[in-house]
Amino acid sequence: MSGVTLQKVVKRFGEAQVIHGVDLTIEDGEFCVFVGPSGCGKSTLLRMVAGLEETSEGTIRIGNRDVTKADPSERGVAMVFQTYALYPHMTVAENMGFGLKMTGHPKAEIDRKVAEAARILKLDELLSRKPKALSGGQRQRVAIGRAIVRGPEVFLFDEPLSNLDAELRVEMRVEIARLHREIGATMIYVTHDQVEAMTLADKIVVLRKGKVEQVGKPLELYHNPDNRFVAGFIGSPAMNFVAGSVETAGRVAAAGLGTAVSAEVALPGAGAKVEVGLRPQHLRVEDGSTHRVEMTEALGGVSYIHVAASTGEKLVIEAKGDVIPKIGTQVGIGFDAADALFFSEAGLRLR
Missing domain, CATH: 3.40.50.300 (P-loop containing nucleotide triphosphate hydrolases)
Incomplete structure (x- = not known):
């Protein structure tokens, strides 16, 4: 060979x-x-x-x-x-x-x-x-x-x-x-x-x-x-991407996530546009009203919850178990900042 x-x-x-x-x-x-x-x-x-x-x-x-x-x-x-x-x-x-x-x-x-x-x-x-x-x-x-x-x-x-x-x-x-x-x-x-x-x-x-x-x-x-x-091509369902902007060193505002995100990477200057990436399994449903449930996919051992932020951005959340929110209800979302990836306006990974 x-x-x-x-x-x-x-x-x-x-x-x-x-x-x-x-x-x-x-x-x-x-x-x-x-x-x-x-x-x-x-x-x-x-x-x-x-x-x-x-x-x-x-x-x-x-x-x-x-x-x-x-x-x-x-x-x-x-x-x-x-x-x-x-x-x-x-x-x-x-x-x-x-x-x-x-x-x-x-x-x-x-x-x-x-x-x-x-x-x-x-x-x-x-x-x-x-x-x-x-x-x-x-x-x-x-x-x-x-x-x-x-x-x-x-x-x-x-x-x-x-x-x-x-x-x-x-x-x-x-x-x-x-x-x-x-x-x-x-x-x-x-x-x-x-x-x-x-x-x-x-x-x-x-x-x-x-x-x-x-x-x-x-x-x-x-x-x-x-x-x-x-990042978007590898993985199923695909990674979620949310628009953001640099607030200060180490902090990105992301309205589509309903909160700012800590970033332990080298960010561009304040006001620069970036994107925050989170895989569906890194998001979770929490109490709150920042996102509207638009669709759910109950597959047995795992469910996918499709939500929309007030910005219009769409996110997919992977959830375990059989209890899933009803379509049309408002929910909050949570995540660990350590799971977030950050990308420049040109699409390059920020490290």
Whole structure:
């Protein structure tokens, strides 16, 4: 297996530049997830690693090899797409072994590799079926098995679960995580679903408009975001943001919270605009009348209470238990100042 290194990688389509000088190192055996909103460049970057898109500038290395100009077949990668792309007239075994058959591998070797991939993916009893007789999750496992059989240095996944329903997505996340543990391969996975990113990744790369916003372990990004975009994108439900202004050193007025907030960070001068960020689990309902309950979501073990401040700002509060306020009532909110994050007017984290 091998790691992947991107050095000042740029992609242009005509005059439009969509990837802006990306530098990134993915270690051997690491599970790296590219995450970001639609149009951020994550799939384009993955396709550049695969060789399906040409690199306009920069260098891509897999292991010790410079593969920037290499054909896809020479890169030692295998890609699993959003669509299963299975041959409907072939059995599961034939689909999984087709790539090796086309490159002239002996039948005994193909059978052995298909059997091993089937064991890993629990497809042993389905090898004689055709795709129409499989569920969506089983078809996706076959597509992954086809990649395993090739024995690549790097696995590439382009939103492989987006066609599955919610229950199957959870099941397949577990399968992919188990697969990574079992074979220990380098994997790069693209998704717009930050829950997938948090649960699967050793390393997350947050992208926006073709640029890397932050790279780190899932909980590092969750607890210590570099900017407002990462803070709002990582975490579900999303972080609450409230407009504020600096009163004095160490103190921010935030009308949307109904109180001023102590800030043990380096703040700009008095009167400067800032934003205060608080995650839903860091807010609590208290006695008071500063916020109006607009909606509640009772999910069993946890509830989400949507409230509006007099400023019009909307907040989500995570509450435990079954007792939740009624829609239309007035409540107060509480929080610990130590849980608050602060962001400059430009969206940068204040530390």
